[in-house]
Amino acid sequence: MTGQSKKVERGEGEYKMAEVKSLKQDKLRGIFLFENTDHTYLNTLRRIITNRVPVMAIDEVKFMENGSAMYDEQIALRLGLVSLTTDLESYFVRDKCKCKGEGCARCTLDLTLNKAGPCTVYASDLKSKDPAVKPMFPNTPITKLLEGQTLKFEAKAILGTGKVHAKFVPGLMFYTSVPKFKVKDAKEAKKLVEESNKVLESDGKKLALSDYSKTDFALSLVEDHPDAVEVEMSSTDYVVTIESWGQLSVKELMSRAIEVLDEELDELEAEIKDLK
Amino acid sequence: MIQRQEQRGRNRTGEEKMLVPIRCFSCGKPIAHLWEELHARMAKGEDRQKVMDSLGLDRYCCRAQFLGHIDMIEDIAKFKKN
Ligand SMILES: [Zn+2]
Numbered sequence: 001m002t003g004q005s006k007k008v009e010r011g012e013g014e015y016k017m018a019e020v021k022s023l024k025q026d027k028l029r030g031i032f033l034f035e036n037t038d039h040t041y042l043n044t045l046r047r048i049i050t051n052r053v054p055v056m057a058i059d060e061v062k063f064m065e066n067g068s069a070m071y072d073e074q075i076a077l078r079l080g081l082v083s084l085t086t087d088l089e090s091y092f093v094r095d096k097c098k099c100k101g102e103g104c105a106r107c108t109l110d111l112t113l114n115k116a117g118p119c120t121v122y123a124s125d126l127k128s129k130d131p132a133v134k135p136m137f138p139n140t141p142i143t144k145l146l147e148g149q150t151l152k153f154e155a156k157a158i159l160g161t162g163k164v165h166a167k168f169v170p171g172l173m174f175y176t177s178v179p180k181f182k183v184k185d186a187k188e189a190k191k192l193v194e195e196s197n198k199v200l201e202s203d204g205k206k207l208a209l210s211d212y213s214k215t216d217f218a219l220s221l222v223e224d225h226p227d228a229v230e231v232e233m234s235s236t237d238y239v240v241t242i243e244s245w246g247q248l249s250v251k252e253l254m255s256r257a258i259e260v261l262d263e264e265l266d267e268l269e270a271e272i273k274d275l276k
Numbered sequence: 277m278i279q280r281q282e283q284r285g286r287n288r289t290g291e292e293k294m295l296v297p298i299r300c301f302s303c304g305k306p307i308a309h310l311w312e313e314l315h316a317r318m319a320k321g322e323d324r325q326k327v328m329d330s331l332g333l334d335r336y337c338c339r340a341q342f343l344g345h346i347d348m349i350e351d352i353a354k355f356k357k358n
């Protein structure tokens with residue numbers, strides 16, 4: 001996962017390869033250190049992650065029976081927001097599918113639900129025709145039914161992008177630039193390190209952050225000791241957090257985003273060539 | 277405070293109180309599946325702050341969804357006209 005477009009040759013001009021280090025990996029969250037890059041590239045990646053990477057979500061609901069206290073529209077909205085595990089290999093975006101937007105098995109997934117009260121209807125009650133696409137968080141409550149109330153519907157899930165609706169947003173990315181500290185007064189700096197509760201580390205000459213997730217805390221501490229150190233925010237190194245909402249893994253999300261960026265750059269290149 | 281909110285029928289963000297929102301209004305994180313666990317653990321005497329931390333509700337936008345919400349669907353459902 002490097003930050004270059006595939007057509008740029010290594011070592012050409014001033015170009016430097018971006019380096020990515022993984023700092024922490026959870027199930028649905030990854031924290032990375034990006035070096036030799038800039039905020040323009042990272043912001044492009046961020047916008048592509050929220051707007052351009054397609055994921056599955058319920059888009060159409062046909063109610064046969066709804067006895068619950070919620071209106072059909074309310075339930076449909078809640079169903080749309082349920083995140084479905086997405087298999088990007090076996091589904092196509094509707095507009096690019098062979099059926100030309102009519103809906104077929106390659107672009108549309110049918111889900112059904114049939115429940116009678118008294119009970120809470122959970123996302124796990126949704127019956128999906130494809131075992132690979134199911135609710136990521138099965139304990140999500142959709143609605144509650146009392147004695148004698150029933151809920152019965154058929155739903156269609158499609159691939160879509162965050163540009164169209166927030167339910168298709170696959171995750172969130174945010175980043176902060178890495179602070180570099182220059183010691184101005186050794187005595188004051190020592191005090192600062194002692195106060196920082198091990199967030200700042202010092203080897204006598206240099207001061208560094210031990211935990212990048214506590215950058216804000218360290219900066220506010222430095223503000224209280226203006227004579228101790230000078231802070232410069234790096235313009236090439238960034239700590240990047242990527243969170244997935246469950247449809248795709250962090251790795252898939254990132255590589256898909258880079259693929260989308262490559263495609264769009266190719267498209268731009270072709271358009272420019274046509275210009276006279 | 278809770279009493280007054282119930283009389284108004286709306287929560288602090290002005291939403292009609294039904295069931296906990298599926299996703300956080302601000303950041304989009306799916307949160308509804310955490311609601312029942314939060315309350316089950318709080319009923320056992322665990323501290324709300326600690327449970328929220330352990331559930332991964334890091335940002336205050338997501339935490340606010342839970343702090344300002346009361347489930348009213350069971351009371352509202354009694355008055356449903358069929
Ligand atoms: Zn199709």
Ligand SMILES: [Zn+2]
Pocket residue numbers: 300301302303304305335336337338339
């Ligand atoms: Zn949030």
